[in-house]
Structures are given as structure tokens and as C-alpha cells.
Amino acid sequence: MTPTTSQFTALMTCQRLAGCHSLKDATSLLQDEIAAQARGQSTPSQLRRMEVEIDSADLVRWLAAQSSGERFYFRNREGSLVVAGVGHAIAFDSGEGQSVAMDSPTKSSAPSTSGCNEPFCYHAHFFDASAVGRHAPEWSGFARSRVILPILEMRRTNECVLAVHVVGNGSAALDALEQCEPPLDHLKLPRGLQLNSDGDPVRWADGMDAALGAIATGSIEKVVLARTRGYSAIESIDPCAVLWGLMQEEPAAFHFMVEHSPGRAFVGASPERLFRRGGAFLQSEAIAGTCGRGPESASDDRLAGRLLASDKNRREHEIVIRHVESVLSPMVTTLTRDDSPSVMRLRHVQHLMTVATGTLARAIDDTTILRALHPTPAVCGWPVDASREFIQQHERMCRGLYGGVIGVMSSSQSDYCVAIRSALIVGTEMTAYSGAGIVRGSDGDAEWLETARKLASFDALIVRAAHEHHLSATSAAQAVGPTELSSHSRPRLVVGS
Numbered sequence: 001m002t003p004t005t006s007q008f009t010a011l012m013t014c015q016r017l018a019g020c021h022s023l024k025d026a027t028s029l030l031q032d033e034i035a036a037q038a039r040g041q042s043t044p045s046q047l048r049r050m051e052v053e054i055d056s057a058d059l060v061r062w063l064a065a066q067s068s069g070e071r072f073y074f075r076n077r078e079g080s081l082v083v084a085g086v087g088h089a090i091a092f093d094s095g096e097g098q099s100v101a102m103d104s105p106t107k108s109s110a111p112s113t114s115g116c117n118e119p120f121c122y123h124a125h126f127f128d129a130s131a132v133g134r135h136a137p138e139w140s141g142f143a144r145s146r147v148i149l150p151i152l153e154m155r156r157t158n159e160c161v162l163a164v165h166v167v168g169n170g171s172a173a174l175d176a177l178e179q180c181e182p183p184l185d186h187l188k189l190p191r192g193l194q195l196n197s198d199g200d201p202v203r204w205a206d207g208m209d210a211a212l213g214a215i216a217t218g219s220i221e222k223v224v225l226a227r228t229r230g231y232s233a234i235e236s237i238d239p240c241a242v243l244w245g246l247m248q249e250e251p252a253a254f255h256f257m258v259e260h261s262p263g264r265a266f267v268g269a270s271p272e273r274l275f276r277r278g279g280a281f282l283q284s285e286a287i288a289g290t291c292g293r294g295p296e297s298a299s300d301d302r303l304a305g306r307l308l309a310s311d312k313n314r315r316e317h318e319i320v321i322r323h324v325e326s327v328l329s330p331m332v333t334t335l336t337r338d339d340s341p342s343v344m345r346l347r348h349v350q351h352l353m354t355v356a357t358g359t360l361a362r363a364i365d366d367t368t369i370l371r372a373l374h375p376t377p378a379v380c381g382w383p384v385d386a387s388r389e390f391i392q393q394h395e396r397m398c399r400g401l402y403g404g405v406i407g408v409m410s411s412s413q414s415d416y417c418v419a420i421r422s423a424l425i426v427g428t429e430m431t432a433y434s435g436a437g438i439v440r441g442s443d444g445d446a447e448w449l450e451t452a453r454k455l456a457s458f459d460a461l462i463v464r465a466a467h468e469h470h471l472s473a474t475s476a477a478q479a480v481g482p483t484e485l486s487s488h489s490r491p492r493l494v495v496g497s
Contacts, residue, residue: 012046012047012048012049012119013046013047013048013049014048014049014050014051014116014117014118014119015033015048015049015050015051015116016051016052016115016116016117017029017030017033017050017051017052019052019053020053020054020055021052021053021054021055022054022055023054023055023057023062023162023180023182023183024182026052026054026162027162027177027180029052030050030052030162030164030173030177031174031177031178033050034050034164034166034170034173034174034177035170035174037170038169038170047089047090047149047165047166047167048165048166049116049119049163049164049165049166050163050164050166051116051117051161051162051163051164052161052162052163053159053160053161054154054160054161054162055160056156056160057154057156057160057183058183059073059075059082059083059084059154059156060073060084060187060240060243060244060247061183061184061185061186061187061240061244062084062154062181062182062183063084063086063154063240063257064183064184064187064238064240064241064244065181065182065183065184066086066152066179066180066181067086067179068259068262068263069087069259069261069262070086070087070088070259070260070261071084071085071086071240071257071259071265072084072085072086072122072148072150072257072258072259073085073240073243073255073256073257074122074254074255074256074406074407074408074415075247075254075255075256076254076276076415076417077252077253077254077271077273077417079252080157081155081156081157081408081415082155082156082157083120083122083153083154083155083156083408084153084154084155085122085148085150085151085152085153085154086150086151086152086153086176087150087151087152087172087176088148088149088150088151089149089150089151089165089166089167089172089173090148090149090165090167091146091147091148091149092146092147093143093144093145093146093147094123094125094145094146094147094367117155117157117161117163118410118411118412119149119163119165119410120153120155120408120409120410121147121148121149121408121409121410122146122147122148122149122150122258122406122407122408123145123146123147123148123366123367123370123405123406123407123408123409123416124142124143124145124146124258124266124401124404124405124406124419125144125145125146125370125374125401125404125405125406126142126144126145126399126400126401126404127375127379127380127399127400127401127402127403127404127419128375128388128391128392128398128399129144129145130392138264138400138424138426138431139398139400139424141260141261141264142258142260142264142266142400142401149165150165151164151165151172151173151176152164152165152173152176152177152180153165162180164176164177187238187240187241187244188238188241188468188469188472189237189238189241189242189245189461189464189465189468190233190234190235190236190237190238190241190428190465191233191234191235191465191469192232192233192234192235193231193232193233193237193461193462193465193466194231194232194233194462195229195230195231195459195462196230196231196232197228197229197230198229198230199227199228199229199451200227201448203227203396204225204227204444204448205444206394207225207394207395208225208438208442208444208447209444210390210394211223211225211390211394211438211442212438212440212442214390215438215439215440216440219386220381220382220383220386220387220390221319221381221382221383221439222316222319222377222381222382222387222437222438222439223380223381223387223390223391223437223438224377224378224379224380224381224387224391224403224435224436224437224438225391225394225395225435225436225438225447226391226395226397226399226402226403226433226434226435226451227433227434227435227448227451228397228431228432228433228434229431229432229434229455229458230429230430230431230432231423231429231430231431231432231458231461231462232428232429232430233428233430233465234428235428236263236427236428237425237427237428237429237430239257239259239265239267239425240257242267242423242425242430242461243255243256243257243267243269245460245461245464246267246268246269246421246457246458246461247269248464249269249347249457249460249461250269250271250346250347250421250457252346253269253270253271253346253421254268254269254270254271254272254273254406254417255268255269256268256270256406256417256419256422258401258406263425263426263427264425264426264427265424265425266400266401266402266419266422266423266424266425267422267423267425268406268419268420268421268422268423269421269422269457270417270418270419270420270421270422271287271344271346271351271420271421272285272287272378272417272418272420273285273415273416273417273418274370274373274374274376274405274407274416274417274418275369275370275373275414275416276413276414276415276416277360277366277369277413277414277415278412278413279412279413280359280360281357281359281360282328282331282332282357282358282359282360282369283355283356283357283358284324284328284355284356284357284373285324285353285354285355285356286317286320286321286323286324286341286352286353286354286356286376286378287320287344287351287352287353287378288313288316288317288319288320288351288352288377288378288437289307289310289313289314289316289317289341289351289352289437290307290313290349290350290351290352290436290450290453290454291303291304291306291307291310291313291349291350292348292349292350292453293345293346293347293348293349293350300345300350303350304343304345304350307343307350307352308341308343308352311441312439312440312441312442313352314341314352315439315440316437316439317341317352317354319377319382319439320376320377320378321337321354321356323376323377323382323384324356324373324376325337325356327372327373328356328358328373329358331358331360331361331362331364331369331372332358332359332360332361333358333359333360333361334358334359335356335357335358336356336357336358337354337355337356337357338354338355338356340354341353341354342354347456347457348453348454348456348457349450349453349454349456366407366409366414366416370405370416374404374405374418375388375403376418377437378418378437379403379418379420379435380403381437381438399433400424401419401422401424402419402420402422402424402433403418403419403420403433403435404418404419405417405418405419406419420433420434420435420454421434421454421457423458430458432455432458434451434452434454434455435451435454436448436450436451436454
């Protein structure tokens with residue numbers, strides 16, 4: 001069947017099976033229900049969602065156990081929504097003129113079973129769709145804007161559920177359930193993980209000169225320059241293991257994975273929300289302006305104070321929040337924002353952060369909001385169009401999903417993050433991306449150092465991998481699981497002045 005937007009807005013029935021079961025028993029129950037419904041129908045019905053509550057499970061370990069090829073993961077920053085998916089029941093590439101609107105499944109001709117969760121679709125959107133023709137082969141196959149309803153889903157909110165989306169006679173759903181595996185006992189980073197390239201300082205300096213020149217002439221006010229850092233291993237890199245490692249480094253970030261095909265995936269741990277919607281409630285935020293972390297609390301506070309007082313960082317931040325306000329104002333009845341930035345502390349860096357909220361004035365679909373907000377000056381620059389053109393001319397690479405948008409959406413809610421602090425995995429190679437906002441007064445060496453700090457979570461994976469394999473080789477300890485982070489390394493917000 002040809003995937004279209006109408007398939008997402010078509011009538012859908014949702015069914016909740018009774019009880020709470022083990023994963024093994026849940027898959028059997030779902031298989032039996034699909035088979036029973038198929039026997040009782042002469043004509044395949046419309047799209048159906050069937051779900052059952054299961055014992056609590058680790059979604060990353062479960063996802064890692066499933067066959068590679070098309071897997072997805074999204075966890076919001078608060079940890080209140082975690083969704084993992086395998087395969088696709090319906091998928092389509094959302095073009096520039098096409099919006100995605102999710103109708104409520106309760107509009108179906110057959111009433112939904114009480115207590116059933118509404119379906120979530122995954123959405124992954126490139127930083128710059130117009131740059132697709134310029135990109136290197138590693139991005140081939142990744143669609144510029146892809147929307148997917150998975151065949152198999154595991155979701156954790158206040159409960160853990162296993163769900164299957166059934167199309168037609170349900171053969172694809174039955175196959176997916178037949179292949180559903182229990183979570184792995186542990187995840188391991190690849191052997192021999194090491195740094196093998198660190199961008200091009202000369203090209204960076206050239207880009208800085210061009211950017212500062214454009215800013216001086218007034219053609220742009222800000223532009224975000226990005227670079228890469230390359231890693232390699234002596235065996236294939238498991239994206240789920242990388243995701244797991246990033247979750248230990250930045251536990252309070254958005255965590256995501258988009259796997260295109262076996263051995264090709266995009267993963268990250270982003271601090272930045274593009275927007276979230278809950279009914280008519282809409283929230284976005286500006287995260288721009290960066291400094292490092294101190295070795296202890298007093299120096300950390302001094303660095304945060306300097307960040308709040310920094311004219312350069314406050315100007316960079318103000319450009320972003322101005323953009324957010326100008327975009328959201330026409331969509332909402334009221335718009336409120338923090339009086340002043342706060343400091344978001346992550347494990348390796350600190351950021352200025354301002355939150356804006358409003359109430360939608362009318363029904364607006366998520367794709368419309370996304371296209372209006374993205375790319376923000378936090379990942380592109382200002383003015384947006386001029387900055388994007390500058391990036392195309394001077395970066396000499398395609399960002400692909402880096403700096404793009406990844407999220408989940410349903411009829412009643414959605415949550416999207418900006419896909420930064422991220423990496424593309426292809427076989428035994430991993431390319432991590434990092435950027436810095438350039439404004440009047442920026443210093444090339446300082447901005448290069450900022451991009452390095454933002455890559456520190458990926459550098460830490462090298463240490464984790466070496467430690468894991470040392471323990472395995474010497475049999476000195478049980479296989480490594482997640483390590484506890486000190487209270488110093490945990491993200492928190494510090495109210496600014």
C-alpha cells in the first residue's frame with residue numbers, strides 16, 4: 001500500500017487486552033488475538049492497535065535484542081515518556097508541502113477499548129532538506145522528513161505496555177511478534193573504539209573568518225558553524241550500546257535513535273526541546289550560550305555567573321528567544337516567557353535557557369509548528385534564510401539529521417527535540433557532530449573549544465568501552481552495567497538574575 005497522510009488520519013480501532021503479563025505471555029496473547037480476528041473477518045479491516053500491559057522492562061535493552069534494520073527510540077528529557085519501535089506498519093516521507101495531522105482514534109466506527117493508549121508516530125526531519133543533493137554517501141537512504149508508525153512498540157509512561165499495529169490480515173504483525181526477543185542482559189560498546197579524526201582546524205578558521213566578515217557587513221547577525229569528530233572500532237558499532245552509554249553520560253537529556261538499515265543509525269542525547277504540545281498547551285525554549293563545568297561547586301557557580309553576565313552569550317541567547325516568541329505569538333492566545341535566563345547544567349557544559357509557553361488559539365498540526373520554528377537560530381543563525389545559505393556555502397558537508405528534529409506525535413500530544421549532541425553510525429565508523437553560535441565578538445579558538453566540550457560525551461564512550469573489555473578480558477568483574485553518576489554530574493537548573 002502507498003503510504004499517505006490519510007492513512008494516519010484514517011479510522012483506527014484500539015484494543016487493550018486485560019491483565020499485566022510477562023513479555024513472553026504478552027506476545028502470545030497478541031498473536032492469539034490477531035489470529036482470532038483474522039478468522040472472524042472475510043475482509044481485512046482498517047488499521048488496528050492492540051496492546052497489553054507488561055512487567056517493567058528496559059526499553060533500550062529490549063530494542064537491542066530485536067533484529068537490526070529499522071528500530072526507533074525516543075525518551076523525553078523528563079523521562080515521563082519513553083517509546084521504542086521496530087519496523088513500520090505505515091511510513092511515508094513528508095514533503096515540504098505536506099502536513100501530518102493525527103485524528104483521534106476515538107473517532108473510529110468501532111469504539112476504542114477503555115484504557116488503550118493512543119498511537120504515537122515517530123518523526124525525523126533533516127536540518128536542511130534543500131541540501132539533500134549535496135550530502136556525502138553516508139546519509140543516503142535517510143529521508144529528509146520521515147513519519148513512521150511502527151509495527152511493534154514498547155512504551156513506558158506510568159506503566160509499561162507492548163503494542164502491535166495491525167494492517168490488513170495481520171501477517172506482518174504476526175511475523176514481528178514471532179521475532180520479538182526478550183531484553184539483553186547487558187549492552188557492550190565495540191572493541192577497539194578510538195578517536196580517528198577531529199575535524200579540520202584550518203577549515204574551521206576559514207569558516208570563522210567568513211562568518212565574522214558576514215556579521216561585520218550586516219548580512220547576518222549570527223550563524224552556527226558545525227564540525228565533526230570521527231571514531232572507529234574493530235567491530236560493528238551497536239547503536240543501542242552507544243545510546244545506552246550516552247544515557248549514562250547525560251541522563252536528563254532527550255535520548256533518541258533512528259535506524260535506517262542494518263549498520264546505519266543516528267543516535268544522540270540532546271538537551272534541547274523544540275516544542276511540546278499537550279492539547280492546546282504549547283511549550284518551546286531557547287538554549288544558547290555555553291560555558292564549561294568547574295571541578296567543584298564553587299568554581300561551577302563562578303562559571304555560571306560569568307555565563308549569565310557575558311554580553312556575547314546573552315546576545316546569542318536573545319536572538320534565539322526572539323525567534324521563538326515571533327513564531328509562537330501568532331499561534332497562541334497568550335505567550336509567557338521566563339523573565340531572565342536560567343543556567344542548565346549538564347555533565348560537561350552549562351547553557352543559558354529560557355522557556356516560553358502559550359495556549360494554542362486554534363487547531364494547528366505539529367508539522368506546521370515544526371516548520372515555523374525549525375531551524376531556530378540556536379542551530380542555524382539569524383536571519384534564518386541567510387544563515388542557512390551561508391552554511392551551505394561554507395561548511396562543505398551535509399548535516400543530515402544533525403541539527404534537525406526528532407520526536408513523537410499523537411492526536412493529543414507531541415514532543416520534539418533538536419537533534420544535537422548526536423552521531424551517525426555506519427558499520428565500524430561513527431561521526432559525531434558539534435556546533436557553536438558565532439556572533440560579533442566570537443573568538444575562533446574559544447568556539448572550537450566549545451565544540452570539543454560538547455563532544456565530551458562521545459569521547460567518554462572510548463573510556464567506557466576500554467573499561468568494559470578490560471573487565472571482560474580479565475574476568476575481574478561482572479559485565480559492566482550503567483555506572484552511577486555523582487550528584488555533581490547530574491543536570492540541574494540554576495535560576496539566573
